[in-house]
Amino acid sequence: MADPHSHVYFGDRLVPTREATLSVASSAVLYGLSVYTVFPVHVDGESRRTAFRLRDHYRRLVESCKIIGIDRFADEWSFDRFVSVTKELVAANAPKSDVFVRATVHVDATIPGTRVRGCHTTVSMFVYDATPIVPQDGMRLKTSMWRRIPDDAIPSRAKVNGAYVNSVLAKQDAIDAGYDDAIFLDGNGHVCELSAANIFLVRGGTLITPDVSCDILDGINRRTLLTLAAEDGIPVVERAVDLTELYIADEVFATGTSAGVAPVLEVDGRVVGDGLTGPVCQALRKRHTAALRSDELHGWVSDLG
Numbered sequence: 001m002a003d004p005h006s007h008v009y010f011g012d013r014l015v016p017t018r019e020a021t022l023s024v025a026s027s028a029v030l031y032g033l034s035v036y037t038v039f040p041v042h043v044d045g046e047s048r049r050t051a052f053r054l055r056d057h058y059r060r061l062v063e064s065c066k067i068i069g070i071d072r073f074a075d076e077w078s079f080d081r082f083v084s085v086t087k088e089l090v091a092a093n094a095p096k097s098d099v100f101v102r103a104t105v106h107v108d109a110t111i112p113g114t115r116v117r118g119c120h121t122t123v124s125m126f127v128y129d130a131t132p133i134v135p136q137d138g139m140r141l142k143t144s145m146w147r148r149i150p151d152d153a154i155p156s157r158a159k160v161n162g163a164y165v166n167s168v169l170a171k172q173d174a175i176d177a178g179y180d181d182a183i184f185l186d187g188n189g190h191v192c193e194l195s196a197a198n199i200f201l202v203r204g205g206t207l208i209t210p211d212v213s214c215d216i217l218d219g220i221n222r223r224t225l226l227t228l229a230a231e232d233g234i235p236v237v238e239r240a241v242d243l244t245e246l247y248i249a250d251e252v253f254a255t256g257t258s259a260g261v262a263p264v265l266e267v268d269g270r271v272v273g274d275g276l277t278g279p280v281c282q283a284l285r286k287r288h289t290a291a292l293r294s295d296e297l298h299g300w301v302s303d304l305g
Contacts, residue, residue, distance in 0.1 A: 002128040002129040002131050003128065004017045004126040004127065004128050005017070005093040005095065005099070005126065005127040005128060006092075006093060007089065007092040007093050007127075008020040008089075008124060008125065008126040009085055009088070009089045009123070009124060009125040009126070010122065010123075010124045010125075011122055014088065014089065014092050017126065020124060020126070022106060022108055022122070023108065023110055025110040025111050026106070026107070026108040026109065026110055027106075027107040027108065027109055027110075027112055027116070027119060028106035028107055028108055028161070030111070031107075031114065031162060032160070032161045032162020032163070032164075032165070033068075033106075033107040033116060033160075033161075033162065034104050034105060034106040034107065034160070034161040034162075035061060035064035035065055035068060035070065035104070035105050035158055035159055035160055035161065036061070036064075036102060036103060036104040036105070036159050036161060037057040037058075037060045037061050037064075037102075037103055037159060038057075038100050038101065038102045038103075038257045038258060039051055039052055039053065039054060039057040039100070039101055039103075039220075039257060040052050040098060040099075040100055040101075040130055040257055040292060041090055041095070041098065041099050041100070041101055041127070041130075041304065042098050042292055042293050042301075043095050043096060043097055043098055043099070044293070048303070048305075049090055049095070049303075049304040049305065050293070050294075050301045050302060050303055050304060051086060051101070051301070051302045051304055052291070052292050052300055052301060052302075053220050053224070053300045054082075054083060054086065054302040055079060055302075056220050056223075057103070057220065058077075058079050058082045058083075060159065060220065061073065061077075061082075061103060061105060062074050063157065063158070064105075064157075064158040064159050064160065065105055067155045067157060067158040068116060068155075068158055068160060069116040069117050070105060070107060070116055070119075070121060071116075071117050071118065072120075072121050073105050073121060073123070076121075077123065082103075083302065085123075085125060086101060086103075086125065086304060087304045087305055089101065089125050089126075089127060090127065090304050091304075091305065093127045095127060097129070097130070098129075098130040099127045099128060099129060099130050100127070100128055100129075100130050100257065100258065101125060101126070101127055102125065102126055102128070103123065103124070103125045104123070104124045104125075104161070105121050105122075105123055106121060106122045106123070106124060107119045107120070107121055108120055108121060108122045132258065132259060132260050132262070133196060133197075133256075133258040133259055134180055134181055134194070134197065134254065134259050134260075134262050135180055135262065136260060136262055137263075137277075138263050138264070138265035138266075138277065139180040139181055139254070139262060139263065139264045139265065139266075140178075140179045140180050140264075140265065140266040141174070141179060141180065141181055141182065141183050141194070141252075141264055141266065141267050141268070142173075142174045142177055142179040142181075142182055142183070142267075142268060143182070143183045143185065143243060143267075143268055144169075144170035144173060144174065144182035144183060144184055144185070144195075145173060146166065146169045146170045146173065146182075146184070147184065147185055147186065147187060148166065148184035148185065148186050148192040148193070148215045148216075149163055149166045149215070150186065150187055150215050151215050154166075156215045156216055156217055156218075157212075157217070157218055159217065164196075167195040167196055168195075170182035170184060170195045171195035171196075174195075181194045181195055181197075181254075182194060182195050183199070183243070183246070183267065184215075185243060186214055186215045187215075188240075189242070189243065190210065190214055190240045190241060190242065190243075191210055191214070191241040191242070191243055191245075191246065192210060192214055192215050192216050193210070193216045193217065193254075194254050194256075194259070196256060196258065196259070197219075197254040197255060197256035197258075197259035197262070198210075198216060198217065198219045198221070198222040198254065198255050198256060199252065199253075199254050199264075200225065200251075200252070200253050200254070200255065201241065201245060201246055201249040201250075201251065201252045201253075202249060202250045202251035202252075202278060202280045202281075203245070203248075203249055203250055204250070205234070205235065205280075206234075206235040206236070206237055207226075207229050207234050207235065207236045207237070207280060208236075208237045208238075208239065208241060208245075209222065209226070209236075209237075209238055209241070210238070210239070210240065210241050211238040211239055211240070212238070214240055214241075219255065219256055220257070221255045221256050221257055221259075221261075221288070222255055222256075224255075224288060224291065224300070225255055225261070225284050225288065226238075227298070228284055228287045228288065228291065229280075229284060232283065232284075232287070234280060246267045246272070247267060247268070247270045249272060249273065250273045250278060251263070251272065251273055251277075251278030251279075251280055251281050252264035252267060252272045252273075253277075253278075253281040253284075255288070260285070260288070261281065261284055261285035261288050261289075263277040263278065263281045265277075
């Protein structure tokens with residue numbers, strides 16, 4: 001676990017972390033009615049800080065708000081404002097190593113009932129150390145007893161804070177059983193994702209991942225890997241995936257902002273491939289790491305000063 005750094009953007013200004021609070025009677029607290037995104041900031045010595053796919057993370061906030069019905073964020077927050085606040089926040093905290101920035105739109109209207117349109121919102125942004133949420137040298141995964149919330153219950157494309165109770169249930173069950181993380185299945189028994197990361201497998205040299213109709217988050221890093229794989233000439237297929245395909249895969253790995261590109265060495269007690277990090281995972285992790293730091297081809301990296 002990592003603590004927020006000293007300064008937080010909250011209520012249209014930078015404040016000490018301890019002052020960034022929401023009412024216990026707010027919709028964000030009562031109903032988990034907030035949406036968020038997390039993006040990495042790479043620190044290159046004392047001179048340069050860069051954010052990865054900042055426009056895509058801003059767009060995800062806008063789209064999450066639209067899906068849920070939060071109707072003020074897009075009007076009040078342009079992309080330029082989002083970039084400006086990010087620069088101000090990172091400069092105020094002056095990180096010496098790589099960090100994550102979590103940006104959240106909270107519905108902070110008090111006791112409004114179960115509604116969202118027209119409700120007041122507050123944006124928060126804070127910085128914390130870029131510590132991966134899963135092991136980077138090989139995970140052991142357990143199929144969750146809990147099913148992934150379907151898109152027609154809580155939309156998978158929106159990063160809704162309250163929906164992550166589903167992820168907590170799955171991951172805690174896996175940890176209690178001695179595993180590192182969980183694999184969600186959808187209502188039809190197809191593979192979705194981990195508790196907070198997208199999943200890939202490799203069979204016969206083809207990279208396979210559940211498609212966006214399989215109750216998954218359409219992850220920004222997922223899209224990044226698909227692009228990098230295609231550029232490297234790796235065949236890519238997005239489709240429904242059966243659990244047993246993971247058991248006989250040559251490689252399995254996961255990706256996400258907070259997960260990086262992390263190999264999976266065991267699924268439900270079955271060793272994946274030869275029990276080592278596979279060549280496709282190694283190659284894409286190398287490409288992904290390089291893209292986080294400097295990218296002239298895709299325009300994914302924004303200079304924060």
